[in-house]
Amino acid sequence: MPDHLTIVDHPLVQHKLTVMREVATPTATFRQLLREISQLLAFEVTRDLDLTTRQIETPLCEMQAPTLAGRDPALISILRAGNGFLDGMLDLIPFARVGFVGLQRDEETLEPMQYYFKVPDRLDERAVIVVDPMLATGHSSAAAIDLLKQNGAKNIRLMCLVAAPEGVAHMHEKHPDVPLVIAALDDHLNEKGYIVPGLGDAGDRMFGTK
Numbered sequence: 593m594p595d596h597l598t599i600v601d602h603p604l605v606q607h608k609l610t611v612m613r614e615v616a617t618p619t620a621t622f623r624q625l626l627r628e629i630s631q632l633l634a635f636e637v638t639r640d641l642d643l644t645t646r647q648i649e650t651p652l653c654e655m656q657a658p659t660l661a662g663r664d665p666a667l668i669s670i671l672r673a674g675n676g677f678l679d680g681m682l683d684l685i686p687f688a689r690v691g692f693v694g695l696q697r698d699e700e701t702l703e704p705m706q707y708y709f710k711v712p713d714r715l716d717e718r719a720v721i722v723v724d725p726m727l728a729t730g731h732s733s734a735a736a737i738d739l740l741k742q743n744g745a746k747n748i749r750l751m752c753l754v755a756a757p758e759g760v761a762h763m764h765e766k767h768p769d770v771p772l773v774i775a776a777l778d779d780h781l782n783e784k785g786y787i788v789p790g791l792g793d794a795g796d797r798m799f800g801t802k
């Protein structure tokens with residue numbers, strides 16, 4: 593397994609993901625589980641954030657205590673499905689700045705089309721965490737990260753729920769500097785670019801569209 597890839601094999605993550613994969617799982621349950629898993633994956637994707645110390649006073653004494661270094665991190669959601677990760681992440685990192693990259697895959701070419709871009713300032717001075725539940729061909733995530741790098745981002749991580757081997761390989765080719773944190777590496781993509789076994793279209797399942 594490439595060392596830029598972390599698969600979070602925690603039993604709670606795997607249990608929740610299994611329920612999300614089931615075709616009979618209703619939208620409300622799917623959305624709730626996505627939120628819960630986002631917090632467990634967030635634990636892993638933030639593991640190597642830089643720390644510094646600051647002087648504080650406890651009821652007993654003064655101490656140099658650890659605190660996150662530098663500017664507040666930026667969470668970047670790839671619309672729409674990335675928003676399923678956002679609320680849970682913001683519960684854990686309420687001081688994070690938030691950006692959005694609107695991308696939608698063309699169903700024929702599987703190439704992502706951009707329809708929105710709004711990100712926090714000074715990306716070059718922030719840890720940037722890009723979130724999207726699905727990494728299929730990897731073209732959407734790679735395109736989003738291209739845009740973020742054009743806007744100065746240097747210290748980037750990508751957090752996904754389910755990835756295909758094709759997507760992991762594409763990300764590694766285009767952005768070998770970006771670590772990936774995922775819950776599962778599935779078997780393959782089908783002829784329509786869907787991850788198999790996968791969970792279907794994450795955006796549609798989250799929002800009850802289709």
Ligand SMILES: O=P(O)(O)OC[C@H]1O[C@H](OP(=O)(O)OP(=O)(O)O)[C@H](O)[C@@H]1O
Nearest residue numbers: 671672673696697728729730731732795
């Ligand atoms: O790795 P790729 O082959 O690019 O596919 C993955 C992308 O497809 C899905 O979004 P989609 O285009 O369905 O948009 P949506 O979130 O609005 O449904 C998913 O959330 C990713 O962004």
Ligand SMILES: O=c1cc[nH]c(=O)[nH]1
Nearest residue numbers: 728786787792793794
């Ligand atoms: O399986 C897939 C592939 C792309 N996007 C999804 O939401 N699901």
Ligand SMILES: [Mg+2]
Nearest residue numbers: 793794795796
């Ligand atoms: Mg979709």
